[in-house]
Amino acid sequence: MSNEPRELTRWERAAIRKLITGMCANYDTEYGCLPLDCACYMLNKCWTGAYCKYFQTAVLPLDPVLEANLIGNHAVLSRKTCPVCGAVYLPVTSQVYCSEACRRKGKREADRRRQQRRRRNNKG
Structure with missing residues (x-):
């Protein structure tokens, strides 16, 4: 207080x-x-x-x-909100996700979006 x-x-x-x-x-x-x-x-x-x-x-x-x-x-x-699950957590250094599972899921989503962009650009 x-x-x-x-x-x-x-x-x-x-x-x-x-x-x-x-x-x-x-x-x-x-x-x-x-x-x-x-x-x-x-x-x-x-x-x-x-x-x-x-x-x-x-x-x-x-x-x-x-x-x-x-x-x-x-x-x-200094609390952050996890972009995957929405949980509020105290980050350690430059931590973006609240857990390892959310980090994997976020990486998978980013890879999927990147591949979609790549396929779109190679199509035309």
Whole structure:
């Protein structure tokens, strides 16, 4: 977490609201926060600091830019999305794919496209 509490920007408040209403499994539009049986306090949050534990561990990682702004850990921005399966992962050096299986599948697709281009160019 960041050291000093600060007021949330308008963009951060809107992003939090969008994540809570769209992705939080503990939030219901009619009942609010289901485990606490009250209104979700994250929707009216104005300052950084204490966050709902579920929001911080399960919902906030869905928006890495917001997570980096709120938590203060800009290493979060180094996450990549695998072009084959869409999984989010932390790359090692210049890693493009999340796993060896995705790397093989991506290479196979690239080879297929390259051969198609080659056949097209040799045809005419």
